[in-house]
Amino acid sequence: MRYCYRIIGIVFLFNFTWLKAQPDNTYRNIAIAGIRITKKEVILRELDLGRDSVFIFNDSVKTLWIQRISDLGLFTHVEIKRDPGEILIEVKERKYTWFLPEITWADRNFHIWWKEKDPSRLIYGGTLFLNNLRGRNQSLGIQAIHGYNRSYSAQFSRPFPSYNKGYAYAVAAGYWSNHELWYKTRNDKLEFLRLESVPVQRNTWVSAMLRKRLSYYSFAEFSTDYGTYRYADSAVIKDETAVRQYMAGQQGNYVGLAFSYTIDHRKQRHYPVDGYYWKAGFSYARLNPAQRAPAIVQGFMKANYFKPVGGWVWTNAFQTSYNADMNALVQGALPYVFTRQLGYESRYVRGYESYVADGMGFVLGKTGLRRPLYQHSGKKIPGIAALKNYRTLPVSVWCTIFADAGRVIKPVMLPENTLNTRWLSGAGAGLDVIFWYTAMSRLELSRNHRGEWVFNMSFVNAF
Numbered sequence: 001m002r003y004c005y006r007i008i009g010i011v012f013l014f015n016f017t018w019l020k021a022q023p024d025n026t027y028r029n030i031a032i033a034g035i036r037i038t039k040k041e042v043i044l045r046e047l048d049l050g051r052d053s054v055f056i057f058n059d060s061v062k063t064l065w066i067q068r069i070s071d072l073g074l075f076t077h078v079e080i081k082r083d084p085g086e087i088l089i090e091v092k093e094r095k096y097t098w099f100l101p102e103i104t105w106a107d108r109n110f111h112i113w114w115k116e117k118d119p120s121r122l123i124y125g126g127t128l129f130l131n132n133l134r135g136r137n138q139s140l141g142i143q144a145i146h147g148y149n150r151s152y153s154a155q156f157s158r159p160f161p162s163y164n165k166g167y168a169y170a171v172a173a174g175y176w177s178n179h180e181l182w183y184k185t186r187n188d189k190l191e192f193l194r195l196e197s198v199p200v201q202r203n204t205w206v207s208a209m210l211r212k213r214l215s216y217y218s219f220a221e222f223s224t225d226y227g228t229y230r231y232a233d234s235a236v237i238k239d240e241t242a243v244r245q246y247m248a249g250q251q252g253n254y255v256g257l258a259f260s261y262t263i264d265h266r267k268q269r270h271y272p273v274d275g276y277y278w279k280a281g282f283s284y285a286r287l288n289p290a291q292r293a294p295a296i297v298q299g300f301m302k303a304n305y306f307k308p309v310g311g312w313v314w315t316n317a318f319q320t321s322y323n324a325d326m327n328a329l330v331q332g333a334l335p336y337v338f339t340r341q342l343g344y345e346s347r348y349v350r351g352y353e354s355y356v357a358d359g360m361g362f363v364l365g366k367t368g369l370r371r372p373l374y375q376h377s378g379k380k381i382p383g384i385a386a387l388k389n390y391r392t393l394p395v396s397v398w399c400t401i402f403a404d405a406g407r408v409i410k411p412v413m414l415p416e417n418t419l420n421t422r423w424l425s426g427a428g429a430g431l432d433v434i435f436w437y438t439a440m441s442r443l444e445l446s447r448n449h450r451g452e453w454v455f456n457m458s459f460v461n462a463f
Contacts, residue, residue, distance in 0.1 A: 028054050029086035036093060038074055039135040043089065046072060046163045057087055065089075068163060068216070071269060074132055094131070101126040106148040106180070108190070108344060111353040111456040123147040149178040150199075160213045168211040168219075177202045181235065183246050183336065185412075188355045188419040190343075193235055193243070200235045204228050218263045221281075228253045246336045248293040258283035266306065271396075271434055273313045277304040287335070295326040296338050312369045315402075319347065322361030322409060334360070341408050342424065349404040351426025351448030353456050357419045359408035368402030370432070396434045402446075403427040425449050 030049065032040055046068040049055060062080050069078045069091070077092040105113035106121040113121060125145035133140060137159045145151040153174025160168045177199035180192040193200060205227035213219045230251040236243050244250060260281025266272040280301040287293040300321035307314045323338050336358075342348055343356030347364060374397040404426050411420035428446030442458045 025056050025058055026054065027057050027085070027087050030089065031083070031086050032089045032091070034075075034091040034093065037096060037132055037135045038091075038093060038137070042072070042074070042135065042137050043069060043091075045161065048163060057082070067267070072137060072159075074137060096131040097129065099126055099128050102145065106178070108356075109348075109353050109456055110458065111454055121148045123149050125151075143174075145176075149176065151176040160211070160219075162213070164213065164216045166213055168213070170209045171207070173204075173206040175202075175204045181231070181243070181246065182340075183239070183242050185340075185356055185358050185414070186416050188357065188417050190356055193238055195232055195234055198232055198234070200232050202230050217265050218261070221258075221260045221262065223256075223258045225256045226253070242336075248287040248335050249291075252288040252291070252293065254285055254287050255289060256283060256285040260300075266304075271398075271432070271440065272304070272306040272315075274306050274308055276306065278302070294335060296323055296334060297326055298323045309369070312371045315366075315368045315370060317366040318364070320361065320363045324360065339412050341420075342406055349406045349424040349426050349448070350402065350428060350444060350456070351404070351446040351452070351454050352419070352424055353454050354452075355419055357408045357411070357424070358417070359411040359420055361409035362406060363409065364404070364406035366402065366404045368400055370398045370400045373397045373399050373431075394435070398432040398434075400430045400432060400444075401428075402430070402444075426454075428454075 030044070030047075032043060035043075047055075047065055055061075065080060066078050069075065069089070074094060074096075075091040076094055077090075079090045081088045081090065101124075103122060103124045106123055107113040123145055124147045125143070127141050127143040130140040130142075132138070139157050141153075141155045143151065143153045151174065153172060153176075155170060155172035157170035158168060160166045178201055179196060179199055180194040181200045182190050183193050184191045205225060207223065207225035209221060209223040211219050211221045228251075229247060231243050231246070233250075236250055258281060260279055262277075262279040264277050266275035266277050278301075282300070283298045284295065285298075286295045298321055300319075302319045303317070305316040321341075323334055325334050339358040339360070341357055341359050341362040342364065343352065347362065349364065350366075374395070405423060407423045408420040411417075413421075426446050426448045428444055430442060430444035430446075432440060432442050434440045440459065444456050444458075446454050446456070448454065
């Protein structure tokens with residue numbers, strides 16, 4: 001019996017010691033300051049907590065929570081403090097209803113537009129954002145673009161209901177028209193079919209996307225879209241063969257399906273300095289289903305890797321895709337719009353902004369080093385009361401050096417085009433200027449294998 005009392009005493013002493021230690025890092029209460037619109041549950045679900053959850057809090061948990069709350073995109077500032085008996089989360093909400101003006105160019109990039117500096121080729125307008133609807137991080141965007149090209153669209157999206165599970169979705173619809181068709185490649189450069197009086201092309205479209213969150217770092221996505229297209233009669237008169245080869249006919253419709261799987265372990269997503277990102281999938285597009293026009297299948301993959309090295313960040317990116325016509329798996333069977341590979345959007349070797357390369361697919365690699373020249377997390381700026389949460393302006397300036405290489409897979413063989421039959425390589429340096437963590441301007445000077453120097457400016461992360 002004496003031994004039983006000893007065992008009971010040891011167990012009691014152990015539990016008393018454990019309970020006494022609990023207040024140092026175990027909490028039940030969370031207070032959130034600074035939210036006027038956002039529901040408290042939106043923040044708690046990113047922390048995997050309910051209103052009455054008991055949890056352990058330490059420095060590593062604090063870092064993780066700040067990352068998850070910041071990734072919501074709802075706040076300009078996030079800070080977490082320990083108060084007696086509770087954890088205090090302080091946030092500054094963004095402006096959720098606002099209009100983003102836009103002025104850009106009808107060309108593929110700034111470098112191309114700057115050669116002519118033609119103001120008539122500018123595109124202007126903007127997007128009305130209604131974010132964080134009902135305080136639940138749902139969003140509605142309405143865009144209206146005028147100028148050389150016109151575009152009208154609306155999109156509604158709902159985020160994941162939890163940090164590690166659930167479904168997110170988005171639906172969208174739109175219309176766009178333009179006065180020129182990028183309809184052929186000659187001497188490794190795009191040629192345009194222009195109609196100044198009427199649009200050369202008119203498109204309408206609707207789309208839907210569903211995502212399944214598998215963990216905090218991964219999700220699967222399924223999307224579908226349907227659209228109609230029509231090219232002006234006067235465009236057909238100018239070059240009937242090229243217009244009809246551009247997209248399987250003068251007019252028609254299409255239906256598309258896509259599936260992808262994404263793993264995102266970047267430590268921060270607006271301008272990564274550590275971690276990796278990987279996405280792969282396939283898409284299917286059927287042109288003019290009633291007429292049994294081409295059915296195109298595309299496989300694609302993209303991978304990014306970021307690693308701190310001393311005071312620098314080593315950046316790497318790899319991207320590839322391949323298109324095939326299911327009806328006739330032969331070189332050159334695809335409509336022209338599906339053969340455009342390098343030189344479009346972010347798929348270009350820096351130094352070759354003036355050129356394009358056509359084929360069935362491509363491989364593209366980018367590597368570089370970036371280093372901060374200036375970082376300020378709390379610069380005060382004047383402003384009106386309605387924008388008080390933006391008066392603290394985080395600013396950072398990074399210098400970059402880089403080298404790119406890429407090549408087209410199964411090029412479209414035309415004697416006047418030579419770049420699609422060889423490896424392209426370029427290198428250079430640049431500056432990245434970042435405001436409020438997410439708004440970035442990029443200035444780059446690069447040189448290609450032909451010895452040409454190219455200056456380009458963009459507002460999109462090249463990685």
